[in-house]
Amino acid sequence: MSVAFPAGAWALLGLAAVLAIHLLRRRPRRETIATLFLVEAATLSSPGGRRIERVRHSVSLWLQLAAAALLAWLVMGPRVLRDETVQRVAIVLDGTASMGAFRTQAEAALARRVARWQSRAARTEWLLWESGLRRPPLYAGGDAAALLAAVSREWDPRWPAHDLLPALEQARESVGAHGLVLLVTDHAPAVPLGVDRLAVGTPFDNVGFAGARVDSDGQWKALVRNHGRGPASRTWSTLDGGRTVPGGTMTLAPGEVRALSGPLPAGELTLALEGDAFALDDRLPMVAPRPKTLRVQVGDEAGRLPFVARFLSSLEAVSRDEPPDLAIVTAPAGVRPQTPCPAIVLRTDAPGTRLLPAAAGGAHALAEDLDWSGLLVRESPAVAPVAADEVAVWAGARPLIFVSATPRGPQLFADFPLAGSSAERLPAFPLLLHRFVESVRAGVVGREQRNVDTGAELAVALRGDTPAVVEAEGRSTQPALLRAPLSPGVFHVREGSEERVLGAARFADASEADFAGASSLDEDSQGDGRVAARNRRDHPLLPWATLLAGVLIALDWALLARGGAR
């Protein structure tokens, strides 16, 4: 129950007024009578004496107190929840990694808030989101206990920094204009109007790994940063094949970044720092990166071109094995050759004499930021265009370089005679071919080794006959979208019995590891009773209580009239 007019509580002073009235000595009432026979009795009473006397218990006193209390309660406007009232509350849990350090506090604060908000409507529909919107709602329903259980069970705050706004907008849209939106976080980000913040962070010092790389010569280099405001010492070690090798102790000044380095043994290596309150950046796994091997088939005529030989030598991890992943072929003017796989199609026919108009780059990813102003091409017959061709470079209205989709993969056409053009000397042309080759390599099914960030999406080409699984820390998951594990460690992506990726997931988001900006905040913009007022109605006993007050008053007067109020 609540009250509509809390200020009506002042009416309780009526109780004090009743008591004060009864503290006054009762004064006789003046009466005019027609005879003197009562004079004797009248003389028994004295008009003098004290004006204040002890409060004497009497029926009248209790009736008056009861009536005053009842009237005060009525003045306050008692209200009860409407049976049909429903409020919709969307809670957005900050899923960024820094929240992991405040999980306990956040759950406790959220439980208190849920209890408070639950009392504002007969039924509350809860909707629980994790920021980042990478997962469907963690909970949707009317059970507060189940909601809190879902928070404990489902909330996984290990994601790198991301924008909270989309989740808040989604939440706002889900609950409508009357709904409540709460963001549970560890700092005080700017939020849209109508979103309350429940921040549970407190600043603390943290030291952790802030990045690493493995050079082509097999040397690793790792960065350790002291995010705190005071100097900090940490011991570090390496874990190599289950063996822990002490690395040493280092003392870092506030904000200092220290580099560690060493040779990478075959396989994998994990660096470990002495633990602190934020554990995600205390382990740093690494593997030697190895791209997928691309099997390239070079046509006879293309193989004789010096440009093709130079281009092939600039590619990393290629082989001439069969079956090919990419073909480099030549074709006569105006012909679309059949190739067994994605292909680069060049032309070696003789050029005409007249120069085509200046080449111009189109809005195509392969041609982006490449300078085509030096590409001089002579007139020659062109391949008949197809609607699905994506043109990267034009000469007037004539496509010069375009990508054509075929059932066996994309074909990149350099639809002009190389001889007599400036393409070989122009940096943009091999760069464009490189981009195309890498896009083909990305689609090749093979094994590779990668160092990635925790939680990163993994673009892995799969055969698709069996579901891919991610194995990490002895556990295997079969996600709809392949991602690196959210905790640092070595992982494998397997498709059936074949390994597709040997990876090392490492946490390297320096912005999440810095807790200097953590803060606490407890906002409740609807705490002024507006929601309660909307969801409540008059107490059903209100009219009966009013009647009762009238009856009590009348009873008091009746007793007084009969002189039996004692």
Place this chain on the structure above:
Amino acid sequence: MSFGAPEWLVLGPFLLFAAWRFRSLGLWALLRMACLLLLLAALAEPTLRRGGRGLDVWLLVDRSASARDLVAPRRAEVEALLERSRGGGDALHVVDFAEEAALRDESRGFTPRGTETRLGSAIRFALGRMPPGRPARVLLLTDGFSTEPLHGLPETLRAQGIAVDLRRVTHDRTRDYRVESLGLPARALAGEPFVIEAVVAGAPDGDVPVTVFREDQPAGRGVAHVVNGRATVRFTDALGSGGAFRYSVQLGAPDDPVKGNDREEAWIEIGGGPRALLVTSHRGHPLEAALAAQGFAVDAVTEPGRLTVGRLTGARLLVIDDVPAHVLPADFLAAVDGYVRFQGGGFLMTGGRQSFGSGGYFGSPVDSVLPVSMELKQEHRKLAVAMAIVLDRSGSMAVGVGGGATKMDLANAGAARSMELLGENDGIAVFAVDSEAHRVVPLASLGRERDEVADLIRRIQSAGGGIFVYTGLAAAWKEIQKAPYGQRHIILFADAADAEEPGEYQRLLEEVTAAGATVSVIGLGSPTDSDAAFLRDVAARGKGRVFFSVDAATLPALFAQETVSVARSAFVDETTGTRTGAGWLELAGRTLQFPAAVDGYNLGYLRPEATAALVTTDEYAAPLVAFWHRGAGRAAAVAFPLAGEDSESVRAWPAYGDFTQTLGRWLAGADVPAGIGLRTRREGAHLVADLMFDASWEERFAARPPAIALFEGASGEARELTWERIEPGRYRARAPLRPGAWYRGAVRVGEQVLPFGPVGSPATAEWAMDARRLREVEALMAATGGEERSDLASIWTAPRPNPTSADARPFVLLLALALFLVEALRVRMGLAPLRSHATVEPEPALAPAPAPIVETPAVRADDERRRRRYGAAKRS
């Protein structure tokens, strides 16, 4: 007063019966009867109605570009129907709105300017004019596609008890062609050809004329042959100079019912080496050669009116040399602050009679960027000024501009600002002009009566009609013509689309200028408005300046600029000695032999955090060369002319080249180190920025992660975006783009800045027809208790919102409690009850004889017993 549960009143007769039947209760006593009647009233749930019996309906008529043609045929019918069906006490108020809102009665037929649907602003405009307590509903006659969010409105409307109803008009989409996409490379090099590709979609199949525009100038024409609902047209272009350029394609299909989706635009950035943008009034400026020798591609602009914000893109250094503020496009001027503070650009203003305060830069958007301030100080004023301000108070000035203010309010604020900037010996006269000139403030020296004068100015209200320009100017000239002041100046403020009565203005202005007085014009509107040419001519003939602004909020700043230009003795045209300060060594490796004297300079004051490298030796010790860091960028002021008039001795200065090159190098800042790149692109209605970096940057980012800021338009506030780590060596940030807006931004990497933009959003807000906006209007309707109305007359009988009546129960009950307590006190004190006239007291059996008044205590049982014994004894 009304009752929510009147059935309880049926207890009234029972109460009266009880009072009659049980007289010993004393219910006929006034206090007791009143107390019980109040309780009875409380049972019946009394409510107090506020605001009278009638209902106000505020009809908001959408006159935006997308709804104008749809609404026009229905408007008169809707208004007539509402007028016919309203009852006694009801009232209909009509508000026309687009980007602005105007009450039909106040604006006298003025059509609000603009194309967008600012629905939220229009509702707030109506709310601001509703009488408090009066029951009201808002009826929207619109297509429902607001171009601004309606955040906060539901709460505001509910708090005021206003319901929003909707009468929707819908678009016919047959024969609608649209630009589905406009493809353009994000970047190209100067001179490099690039392809512009537009995809046109729609039905039926046929030919659709297409025009491509570069910065709103036609750059090519073609025809899209629509087959199976689609067609692609391509154009090729190449640009010779750096910067960002806006391309747009426009379809020309006749009878297209939805014109708004016939246009799409995109930006391309033309790159090259380091570029310096030199905006100057002097052709062949010596700075050009000096900066070119230093490796800058110098982009010299001598027609400042054609500058666009995009010209700042890729420029490492902006120099404004002896060009008055009013000839620079307002957008460009407003963009300079963000260019310096966020995008890390360098900004140099050099002296001359058209620079700094004399050039009207006081209070302009670049004022805060400069290391010198240009305020008026009493001792540096020119001869006393007599200034007459002619204010347009026509109907268009009643239009709301948000925040409850009208254009008139902002114009008044501008005039008051001018008054504040004038000195005690200056005089001001103010005229409010419609079809007559009303003298609001007669010409008088300001002295100590500023507050009174300001109060008079701020109380000017719009009165309808258009401004009679000649009448206003003639009255102003008459007022200051014979005034004993050294300078006489008239500021004419007028609506650029509603300035009437040129009269014999040419002759009048000849007379004015012949007498040494000047006339400047501040036009509210754009330079392309219907009367803009006339206003430009007034300023030209009046030998003054002309400003146009579509944003009324800028009026106070424009009045301030103009006043300072007139009243301040900013340019000292005497040969003045110089003194070298130590500051030069902060930006140069070695000292410089500065000229011993300059031929003239702009008087300014060094800002607290700025450094002066050279100051004058006169009594002002004014900074001649000053510089400072401003946000991520750097700014400098050279107060003396580097070219043209008053620059002879400086141009003969042997170290001229060394000085300008050193300053230019410092302002341009350091090159961004290799190994990092920023790519921005638009994905639907989102901006996507990718920051790619090699391993050499890991350590720097470990110590200080990169930061990205985005700001809307020329002068929008910067907002920080969040980077997501996509993979080692790659961050990504995303931000939603508001339709019709354009954005700039910057990525800060250590001490360096990677600027980007402008980036445009996919469509004009007005024609985006975002379904979310429609849902928002529907949600607003639902949240406030409104409904979609097909039967318009029913609005007059719609339920009154609750807040128009207040629950009276607490007050009634409180009164009952008070009466009850008073009655208890009365009984306790033994006072006689108050009787109502209806009370019938039993007459005493005998006529009352003078008898002693005795006080008897209340009847007690032992007294009764004693009385009985006494009676028995007497009888015996």
